Amino acid sequence: MSAATIGKYAAFARISATQASRERNELYGRMAFFAVILGVFSSLWRAVAEAGMPVAADPKSLVWYLAATEWILLSAPPIHIEIQAAIRRGDVVYRLGHPVSYALAEFATGFGLLAVRAPFLGLTAFLCAFAFTGWTPPLTALLMVVPFGFVASTLITALYLGIGLLAFWLQDVAPVFWVWQKLMFVLGGLMLPLELYPAFIQRAAAFTPFPWLLAAPASVVLGTHPVTPGALTRHLVIWSGVTAIAVSWVFRRAVSTVTINGG
């Protein structure tokens, strides 16, 4: 990819970042929701601790674990909604004729949104988790969560792109998104570390990208079985490649099947 091509997509990212930084209502809503979820779970883990912790981690580090997984998940903008709307309205037809790839442009737009959301939500995660626990994980753990979490959010954005492109065939991609999201909750270990799930779920999770997107980067704050940066990098690179190939194949198939009427 040439510098000029990269520049074009960087412009998409820049424009969406500028728009997102001006229209912050949705972001503030997400921050409030994030704070509430952390509050609820800090209460939940306190209640669980009263009954005896089922995992070799203390309630405080589990709140930080949730702060990390939720930060990764909430930072990724749900670009599939806008893609579905564009396909339904037929606007996508005009976009397909532009001298840029529609799929890459949407991904760049999503990345721009992510770049604005991630710092705000990261700050919310840090402040709320600290307020609810009065404790912070070691700085080295946090320094590892931030870059790997950001990469994981970027990969989740790419997966949202793939879900959005399914709108070329499906009338509504929401059901696919719901199930995908809940699989992410369970197989990704969003709310509970994976070791708390039964063995068959842990085995199933190993065949999906979900644990590498949420549980693996966040498990660093637990300090129980921290994943090595090398293993995390390797798996994120592999799953990024798989996602890129899959999304590009879906997009090519979609473009080849689309019927354009009118003139």
Next chain:
Amino acid sequence: MVADNVSFTRALVATNFKATVALRGAFVMQVVFMALNNFTFFIFWWALMQRVTTLRGWQLGDIQMLFGIVAAAFGLTVTVAGGVRHLGRFIEDGDLDTLLTQPQPVLVNALGLRSQPSGFGDLVSGLIFIVWSGQISWSRLPIVVVVIAASAVIFVACGTVFFSLAFWLGRVETVATQLWELLVTFSLYPEPLFGGTLRLLLFTVLPAGFVGYLPVRILRAPSLANVTILMFVVIGYLCLAVLIFDRGLRRYGSGSRFTTFG
């Protein structure tokens, strides 16, 4: 007057239902996927409660019952009164114009404008959760129906209040949606997790307590006192919603638009 409104509501629900199931494939997919969505989410509680059998007095069966009531009530709400989540946009965009000229009550008409097929998935999975909890006998079936209907009415009333803020504040879609989602979120977690001021909020401003916790208490140990409280609360929130919507409607500015609903 009341009979006319009931008859109109029945016709509206029937029409919405026909429109919803018209696209059979999409309908079935939304129902199945929503039910799957709810069951997958519940794996979290199932896994946790395999390790911790009691959470401040709540067991897995109680959480299943809570999930069941809230899911069924939510499903009923978005199926029968799906317009509630679009009320803010109707107000903001001036879409109530076409309803104002009709003889039926504007609020009833607006609430019935959108029916979400996924609501059936919530309703079905909710009922499965309730049966699965193993805490309900056939003799308690009428109480199950009553508490689900009561929770649904509270959902509708709260949604009406949240989204009617658009009459005074303009663009409130995001805030109202967040309040609505908070109500749903809090209703899905066991009551003993919350205390102090938050607990007070959950029985007033964000009545998750009346949507989920009180109905669970009624199903666990039916008592006339709790049923009476629930009925008073339902009537209270409903009156508040109608009052706020009517007050807001007096301030409503026409969008001067020609709109077709369907």
